[in-house]
Amino acid sequence: MADGEGGDVVSEYLTQNPHLVPWIESLRGHCETNKQWHARREFILRNLDVFPNIQPGTQSPCLDRLLSLSMVWTNHVFMGCQYPQPVMEKVREMAEGICVHEAPVHKTRDELMGKIKRPHPSGGDPGSLVKKNKVGLNDVDGKGEGKCVALLKSGPPPDAPAQCQSFFNRLYKAVAWKLVSAGGFGPNLDHFEILRSCAESLKVSLNCVFVPLKDIPDLPAGRTQKEGQVCELRCQTVYMGTGYGRDDGAARAMASKEALKTFQGRKVTVKIARRRFHGRDVEDLVLTDEQPKSPVFPPALSYPFQPDSQDANLSM
Amino acid sequence: MGVPAFFRWLSRKYPSIIVNCIEEKAKECNGVRIPVDTSRPNPNEVEFDNLYLDMNGIIHPCTHPEDKPAPKNEDEMMVAIFEYIDRLFNIVRPRRVLYMAIDGVAPRAKMNQQRSRRFRASKEGVELAEEKQRMREEVFQRGGYLPPEEIKERFDSNCITPGTEFMDNLAKCLRFYVADRLSNDPGWSNITVFLSDASVPGEGEHKIMDFIRRQRAQPNHDPNTHHCLCGADADLIMLGLATHEPNFTIIREEFKPNKPRPCALCGQMGHEIKDCQGLAREKQGEHDEFADTVPMSEQEFIFIRLCVLREYLERELTMASLPFPFDFERSVDDWVFMCFFVGNDFLPHLPSLEIREGAIDRLVGIYKDVVHKTGGYLTESGFVNLERVELIMQAVGVAEDNIFKKRKEDEENFKRRMKEKKKRLKAEQRPAFLPTGQFAPQALGGYGRPQSIQNARHTAYEMRMHGRDQQNKDAAQSLKATLRNGSKASSDSLDGRGVKRKAEDSDSEPEPEDNVRLWEEGWKQRYYKNKFDVDLTDDSFRKKVVKSYVEGLCWVLRYYYQGCASWKWYFPFHYAPFASDFKDIKGMFTDFETGTKPFKPLEQLMAVFPAASGNFLPPTWRALMSDPDSPIIDFYPEDFAIDLNGKKYAWQGVALLPFVDERRLRATLNEVYPDLTPEEVRRNSLGSDVVFVGKAHPLCDFIHELYRAESHQPVEIPAELCHGIQGTLNLDEEPILPDKPVESPIPTLRDIANNCAVGIKFKDPQYEDGHVFKAVILQGAKIPNKVLKPGDWERSNKPWRPQLGFNPNRQQVHLDQSALRTLGHHVKPQHGGGQYSNVPPPRGPHMSGQYSNAPPSSSYHQGNYRPPHRDHQPPYHREPAIDSGSRPLQQYGAHGWERSMQSQGAAYQQNMQRAPGGPRGYHQQQDNRRQPQGYNAGRNFPMPPPMKRYNWS
Structure with a gap:
């Protein structure tokens, strides 16, 4: 059932060491299914040599430690439990090579709450490393940034605004309706959530980049001392807004609010504009709202283009 | 059992069981509060002998109330608890006994639930604090005002678990409280007070039951004692019925749903934390004189009269032409037993039985059918006849398929109705199209008569053109107006035109996916696959689940009728089997392991706390909850899966927490036992019940004499001194003695200089092993008068006068x-x-x-x-x-x-x-x-x- 190759190895091992069979079977929990037990048995047998003090047949703190870790692993795989990171890393190493077929998929409490409310601002999810085929909301927390930057490392081509425009027209509509159903634009909204859900309804994700305020060059004097985070929000490489807050979550909320302000106009337009980035002037794709006065953009915190390259490869 | 639906169902079906409490309020005269004299007759026109308090139902609302600001510190919490007890005492006015029971270490069977609650509570607490912090900043960023954060530690409700310092402190405070009232309150002067604190093992309500059971099994018990039990849990009703005492009443807070709660951030009413704007506080009253009053009415109490419930049940359960004589008492026990199928604290409920779907009525129907065939009752004095239970289960099993289909149908219908209602409400706000001009709607009975239509074609044309012009307006413009001004403007600007329906219903929330689909063919296979991760072919596993469940049913019933049969037993799965799986269950259970011992308090803390509540434990113990090398690290996941199991909210779902391996826990803790301080050793030890009486009580001199004689032999209570109450007395090491001042543990309360109370350790009467407490009405018990209208009343010609309170012959006003x-x-x-x-x-x-x-x-x-x-x-x-x-x-x-x-x-x-x-x-x-x-x-x-x-x- 659950034991493919691994099961064969285990049964082979047990036929070679028949004296171990009664002992290992005595470790089985009363309510364990065959599938769980076979996986855990393999985990225990594979790691017996890591705990040389274990004497099959006698109780010892050492054996209990191994049993505990085996339970941590099966609890994680079959029940969806998450443990502190050091524990998770340890069992992941120990479980290397054991394959479990059709492990059940569970939603942890945090994920469930995150879905209903909002992703946690701190974002640091230690368990995400071991999640199987699960893409959480964590991607928007800026960790996904690296990936996206790598994908789109080319400068903004001249036709990029035109290409992006139709997407942002759709986004504009989505945002407008979302705001209507939320009772109009106002200070009490969860701006990020609105923006995120609209973007996701169009099958794209938002990109947040966080930089501590004190790390930003070119700040007016007197502001450099301040603690806090700055967040830059992009979608499809197009810059949408920047915000400041005490922590990532607050910064992101402000950035989203700024971005939503752009959506208050009659329409939104994607343009190429000059911005400061790391002390240089660069061309950047920005979203504007057709105001007669040309807006002044804050310095860019990220730059998803090669400054020189003219080859664009924007995938819409 | 934590099944609020049960009480709701019961009080709807049997409305006459409820009697509203009459509470005499303390009067104020020239700013001096005159306490109520509780020695006077009870205004409810009934006299109770014994009042039992399930203290955990009092501690929780007093320490972290939901409808008012939380107390600032522990002292305030204690005072709140005292006041609450005073209030109850004033309403009930017991004349013989006050029994206070705090939850001690619970049986293992309860631990799954405790773990689940505490792991959740810990996470909820952190989330609330985070949300508060986030909202606080947001409000400040917008320039709002919030009262400064009080410097206090977040109260972790998990500390209401036996073994913590808080519980130890509470026990001390309650001793002081009892001594104070016995010395100073005339209503208390003849009362015998029992205090069973958290150091005595057992859940509070079950300690109370044990007391009652053991008292009524001894010959001096007064069979007409009127008991009053305080607590909100629905299982108190079961417990009360299980005693077979004819006079048993439950008192609880009246449940009022959707009570307003103050915002946790600014403390004002009317909004939730996520909508907090940080506005200036509104003045309460003209000169803010009501600033500290809670704007809604005080929580009121209701009585639940079990003798009336028994009347109802008698009507419902009485069966004619049985092959054996009908015994109502036995059928009550069977009814209690069947209620366990629907939900209890120790077992997950059967998937096909939902209270809301009339599960108990269904069971009663089946029961009456089946009893004819079985030739007897399902239970006797807490022991289950499995053969007969199987017949009931099989009958439920036959209907299972249809129940699931019907459930789905009802759900769909409900959803459809809600959708239509929403639509209707929307439509009522603004019709999609309103004819204008001479076709405009006229109010009925308005001025003048309806005019005849002239030139209808032209009016129709005008209306059409008007609509088109409107539609041709730039959509973005109206949209802009909408966005700028909020939704209010939208109704104006869109008036008079059809509004395009949104492509998707934006307010339909995403449904949690349901992989089991109980209403579709193959449900059983999917259920076992999804919930237990086994195939339907795995018969031996399914048997294991059923066997455990059968054991569970036996354990629970025994727990209610005889006391805890095994401290060790527990149901080791997160889900129940189907009723149709109960096949050949007769041989599945023989008896429980005897001689099992409860956990020690600190051990239990290790077993039910998440690592986040480790601060209640000694450092080396705490470390075992987070150290990767700990031999019990698997008990403490940081985050855990929640299976919504068809429900909507996380708190309703099943928390998939690992079970505790008792052997490994004990073995590991043995290593850290030497690290305990003497104080912690004391907190970890098992304590004893204590009994207190005041100077006027006949028992006072007797106890005082024991202390003077320093007799360290256990002594029996002379039955004639205390209304026939029996038990064994043992000298207390730190006794409360008459004329020995009692120091106040709370700074705001004064010491008792002239103490009149005496306290001594108390032990319930003991019976030999294997003693069976009989579930029968005692000899000499008088059944109270009937309250319900007799079924044949119509035939007699007198008007029926319903009885509203306790007194059938109440003086009329x-x-x-x-x-x-x-x-x-x-x-x-x-x-x-x-x-x-x-x-x-x-x-x-x-x-x-x-x-x-x-x-x-x-x-x-x-x-x-x-x-x-x-x-x-x-x-x-x-x-x-x-x-x-x-x-x-x-x-x-x-x-x-x-x-x-x-x-x-x-x-x-x-x-x-x-x-x-x-x-x-x-x-x-x-x-x-x-x-x-x-x-x-x-x-x-x-x-x-x-x-x-x-x-x-």
Whole structure:
């Protein structure tokens, strides 16, 4: 059932060491299914040599430690439990090579709450490393940034605004309706959530980049001392807004609010504009709202283009 | 059992079990509060002998209340607890015994639930704190104002678990409290007080049950003791029925759903934390004089009369033509047993049985069917006859398939109805198209008559063009207006035009996916695959689950009728099997392991706390909860899966927490036992119940003498000294003694200089192993008078007078002549105000004085509970408005004050009906006048007495 190759190895091992069979079977929990037990048995047998003090047949703190870790692993795989990171890393190493077929998929409490409310601002999810085929909301927390930057490392081509425009027209509509159903634009909204859900309804994700305020060059004097985070929000490489807050979550909320302000106009337009980035002037794709006065953009915190390259490869 | 639905179901089906409490409030005179003298007769017109308090139902609301600001520190919490007990004491006024039981270490079977609650509570606490912090910053960023954060540590409700310092402290405070009241309160002077604190193993309510069980099994017990048990859990009703004591009443807070709660951030009412704007606080009263008062009414209490419930059950369960003599007491036990299928603290409920879907009625139906075949009852004194249970289960199993299909159908119907309702509500706000000009809708009965239509074609053209012009307006412009000004503008700007329906219903929330789909073919296979991760072919595993469940049913019933059979047993799965899986269960259970011991308090803390609550444990113990090398690290996941299991919210779902391996836990803790300080060793030890009496009590001298003699032998209580209560006394190491001052553990309360109380350790009467407590009515017990209307009442010609309170012959109140004059005088002048005057009649002192003695009988049903059986509801309820005559009392039943006066009016009318020949008031007079209207049509109420019997006294 659950034991493919691994099961064969285990049964082979047990036929070679028949004296171990009664002992290992005595470790089985009363309510364990065959599938769980076979996986855990393999985990225990594979790691017996890591705990040389274990004497099959006698109780010892050492054996209990191994049993505990085996339970941590099966609890994680079959029940969806998450443990502190050091524990998770340890069992992941120990479980290397054991394959479990059709492990059940569970939603942890945090994920469930995150879905209903909002992703946690701190974002640091230690368990995400071991999640199987699960893409959480964590991607928007800026960790996904690296990936996206790598994908789109080319400068903004001249036709990029035109290409992006139709997407942002759709986004504009989505945002407008979302705001209507939320009772109009106002200070009490969860701006990020609105923006995120609209973007996701169009099958794209938002990109947040966080930089501590004190790390930003070119700040007016007197502001450099301040603690806090700055967040830059992009979608499809197009810059949408920047915000400041005490922590990532607050910064992101402000950035989203700024971005939503752009959506208050009659329409939104994607343009190429000059911005400061790391002390240089660069061309950047920005979203504007057709105001007669040309807006002044804050310095860019990220730059998803090669400054020189003219080859664009924007995938819409 | 934590099944709120059960109580709701019960009180709807059997409304007469509920009696509202009458509470005498303390009066204030010149700023001096005069305490109520509780030695006076009980205003509820009933005298209780024993009051039992399940203290955890008091501690939780007093330490972290949901409807008012939390107490600032531990001292305030203790005082709140004292006040709460005082209040209950004042309402119930026990004359013999006050028994206070705090939850001690619980049986292993309860631990799954405790773990689940505590792991969740810990995470919820952190989330609330985070949200508060986030909102706080947001409010500040917007320039809002918030009161400064109080410097206090977050109260972790997890500390309400035996073994923590908090619980230890609580026990000390309660000793002080008891000594104080025994010394100073006249109502307490003859009371025997038992305190069973958290150091005594067992859940609070079950310690109480054990006390009652062991008392009634000894010959000196008074079989007519009137018990009153305080607590909100629905299983108290089961426990009360299980005692077979004829006089048993439960008192609990009246449940009012959707009570407003103050915002956790700014402390103001009217919004939730996520909508907090940080606005300046509104002044309460003209000069802010009500600043600290809670704006809603104080929580009120209700009695649940189990003797009335027994009457109802007798009607429902009585079976004629049985092959054996019918024994009502045994059928009550079977009823209690069947309620366990639907939910209890120790087992997950069967998937096909939901209280809301009438599961208990279904079970009772099946039961009455099956009992004919089985030749006997399902249970006897807490022991289960599995063969007969199997028949019940199989009968449920047959219906299972249809139950699931019906459930799905009902859900779909409900959803559809809600959707339609929403649509309707939306439509009511603004029609999609309104004809204008001469086609414009006219109010009925408006000015003039309808005009004839002229040149309809032109009007139609105009309307069409108007609509087109509107539509041609730039969509973005109106949209812009909408966005700029919020939704209010949208209704203006979009007026008069059809609005395009949104492509998708934006307010339909995403449904949690359901992989089991119980309503579809193959449900059983999917259920086992999804919930247990096994194939349906794995018979041996399924048997294991069923066997555990069968053991569980036996354990729970035994727990209720005989006490804890095994401290070790627990149900080792997260889900229940199907009823149809209960096959060949007869041999699945023989008996429980004997001689099992409860956990020690600190061990239990290790078993139920998440690592986040580790601060309640000694450092080396705490470390075992987070150290990767700990041999029990698997007990403490940081985050865990929640299976919504068809429910909507996370808190309703099943928390998939790993079970604790008792052997490994004990082995690991053995290593850290030496690290305990003497204080912690004391907290970790098992304690004893303590009994207190005041100086006036006959037992006082006896106990005092024991201390003087320093006899360290256990001594039996002489039965004649304490209403036949038996037990063993042992000297306390730190006793409370008469004339020895008691130091106050709370800085704000004074020490007791003139202590009159004495305390001594108490042990329940002991019985030999294998003793079976008989579930029968005791000899000499008098069954209380019937309350419900006899089924054959219609045939006799007397009017039926429903009993509202405890006293069937309560002195009636009535309006005398002068009262009627006053009433008439005050009401008359408002006559000109139109036929449905909303002005409430003035409540002069005379009138309110007359009325106030009656209990608010029907108020319980006003808001949330619609009584399905009306056969004893006062007819006043939902009465059509009295027609407009020249009667001065015509506002009765018209809108305005009807609601507020309803309860009083109902009682008033009751009284009138129940005073034959006595002075009569308005009501009858009016009834007579209204007779032609069919006042009582379709109801069971007899006509009021004819006119001639009525006379002005």
